[in-house]
Amino acid sequence: MDSAAVLLLLTVTARTLLHVLGTESVTALYGETIVVPCNDGAPAPEDLMFVKWKYEKDDGTPGDLLIQQARSSEATVQATDQYAPRVSINHKLSLRITQASLRDQKTFTCMVVSDSNLMEYPVTVSVRKVPSSVQIMDRSAALQKDRATVVGTCVAADANPAATITWKKNGKPLVADGKTVLITPSMKLDPASGLSTTSSTLQYAASKEDNVSVFSCMSTHQLANQEAELEPFAIHYPSEKVRLQVLSKVPVVEGDNVTLKCHADGNPPPSSFVFHMKGQKALVNNSDTYTLTSISREAGGEYKCSLADNEKMESSQSIIVSYLDLRLTPSGTVRKAIGDSLLVKVEQNASGEAQVSWIKNGQKVKLPEFTRLTYADAGVYVCELSMPGLTRRHSFELIVEGKPEITGLNKHRPDGASYKVLTCEATGVPEPSFHWSVNSTNEESSYINGKATHKISVIPKLNLTVTCSVSNRLGDDTLTINVSSVFKEEKKETGSKEESEDQSKLIVGGVAGLLIAAAVVGLVYWLYMKNSRQGSWKTGEKEVGTSEEGKKLEENHPTV
Known part of the structure; x- marks a missing residue:
């Protein structure tokens, strides 16, 4: 403090009575500016001489901050410590301290000096900070x-x-x-x-x-x-339960791959398990599954899994392996002669009840029984044996053979046609070949279930006898048919009415002549017999008759 201020303060003190009011408090935020009001912000007295701010140091001694004369617009900073750059005063005489810290948690005093009084207003400052x-x-x-x-x-x-x-x-x-x-x-x-x-x-x-x-x-x-x-x-948490699962499809069929999965309820799940398989054990690390490849019917039974570090904690499952065996007699291609018998035998071996069904040429049929084979019995037979999840099929092809036999030979002239159609029908296996005794056109043939049909077209100019011949490697057969000329038929069909009447007359005349001729012959024959009996002539041959008649003839007709 300079000498003039000290002198002024001493003069004021000698003339006035010091009044110290109760301590007020101010809460400031860490890092912000602290505003400490003087006399709670009340206006300064009219006879104000100056205002001074001071504080109590950590060691209990007073420290000056700043002073402002009533006639001056600016304050004089008196502090020489860390407050020197941080303090100022505003128009309400309040103390301002920038960059508040916990070191500012002190009591600051505003001293107001007037001609009649010297008042001190202490203010306690607290600094608060929210967690960063x-x-x-x-x-x-x-x-x-x-x-x-x-x-x-x-x-x-x-x-x-x-x-x-x-x-x-x-x-x-x-x-x-x-x-x-x-x-x-x-x-x-x-x-x-x-x-x-x-x-x-x-x-x-x-x-x-x-x-x-x-x-x-x-x-x-x-x-x-x-x-x-x-x-x-x-x-x-540690595992408390273990569960074995069979992940493969159900039912398990012989030859399938079967995957076993061991699940434990611990968290994290165990990474190693032991699988027990019909007296054998398999340790699996970093996996919870084990696969049985191409399982056999003998592999059915109970399976277990357990924790690798506690085999007493285990779970089990039974695996039933389904299997189905089928044997069919005969098999492959079977050749039999027509009329023969054939025994069909089915043998099966299954893990459960199986159903048998038959298919012939794609159609369901009953169990085939062949006591006397016909051509209609030929075909591909499939025996199907099935149970849930499993099916077996075996087949054989039956071929019924026989030498050809002609069952029909006929002729037909279509309306208005100038030719005739000859149809030859035959049975036989293998398929018979057809041969005709005439040249033909428009040949047609078919062969179904051992029945063969062959058609030809012919134009007979004369009456013909036509032969149809059939043959295969087992034999042959032949049949003939008479075929009249189409030209004669056309002539008869196209002749005039007069010609028809003349022909009728000729026919009647011819018949009458025949009747007359027959009568003459009969008369001659009667006379001949009569004369013979009377011995009118003699032949060099011995006649047939009785001995008496012979004697009479010799008597009446002596030898010339």
């Missing part, structure tokens, strides 16, 4: 069932006063019980800034249901509350 961050650190990857595991550490950093931390599960506060819930709080003070960092570590013994639980921590402070939240945890 609230976060959960050291989060565990998973929680252990029924065993206290660290959930995480909640940290509320750099606050004043220190924040209070509360743990919650699904929005409800957790209370430490020393068994399921363990909470360990701590606080650290920064010696440089004076700020406090509060920490709280939560340990929790989880249940399986906690895999959907949400843990959070709440930071409670005078100025604001903040919350940090964790995603749900995986809950780890």
Whole structure:
């Protein structure tokens, strides 16, 4: 303080009475500007001489900050320490301190000097700071069932006063019980800034249901509350049950690949299992499946799986292998003669009840019985044996053979045609070949189920006798038919009425002449017989007659 100010202060003190009012308080925010009002912001007295701000140092001694004369618009900074660049006064005589820190938590006094009074207004400053961050650190990857595991550490950093931390599960506060819930709080003070960092570590013994639980921590402070939240945890627990599954289709058929899957309810799931297969064991690492390739009927039975580190914890399943055997007699291609018999035999061996069905040439039929084979019996026969999930098929082709036999030979002249159609029908296997004794045109043939038909067209100019011949490697057959000339038929059909009448007359005359001739012959024959009996002539031959008649003839006709 300069000598003039000291002199002025002494003069005022000698003339006035010092009044110190009760201490007020101001709360400021860390890092912001502190505004300390003088006399709670009341107007300055009219006879104001000057205003002075001072404070109490850490060692208890007073320290001057600044002074402003009533007649001056600017204050004189008296501080020489860290307040020198930070203090100022506003038009209301309030003290302004920039960049508030915890070191500013002091009592600042406004001294108002007038002609009649000297008043002091002490103000206590408190600096508050909200935590710079609230976060959960050291989060565990998973929680252990029924065993206290660290959930995480909640940290509320750099606050004043220190924040209070509360743990919650699904929005409800957790209370430490020393068994399921363990909470360990701590606080650290920064010696440089004076700020406090509060920490709280939560340990929790989880249940399986906690895999959907949400843990959070709440930071409670005078100025604001903040919350940090964790995603749900995986809950780890040992396996309590083991289950064996058969993943293959049902029923299991001989020759299938069968996959066994061992499932344990632990979390994380076990990575190694032991599969027990009819007295044998197989250890499988980093997998929970085992495949039986091309399973046989003898492989049916009970299968087990267990944990690799605890074979007493096991599960079992029975596997039934379905099988089906079919043997058909005959098989392949069977050649039989028509009229023969054929025995069909089916043998089966199955793990269950099987159904037998027959198919001939794509159509379902009954069990074939061949006591006397016909051509109609020929075909491809399929025997099908089936049960759920399994089918077997075997087949044979039956060929019924026989030498050809002609069953029909006929002729036909279509209306208005100038030719005749000859049709020869025959049976026989192999297919017979046809041969005609005449030249022909427009040949047509068909062969179905041992029945052959062959048609030809002919134009007979004369009456003909036509032969149809059929043959295969087993024999042959022949049949003939008379075929009249188409020209004679046309002439008869196209002649005039007179010609027809003349022909009729000729026919009648011819018949009459024949009758007359017959009568003459009869008369001559009668006379001949009569004369012979009277011995009118003698022949050199011996006549047939009685001995008496012979004698009479000799007597009446002596030898010439």
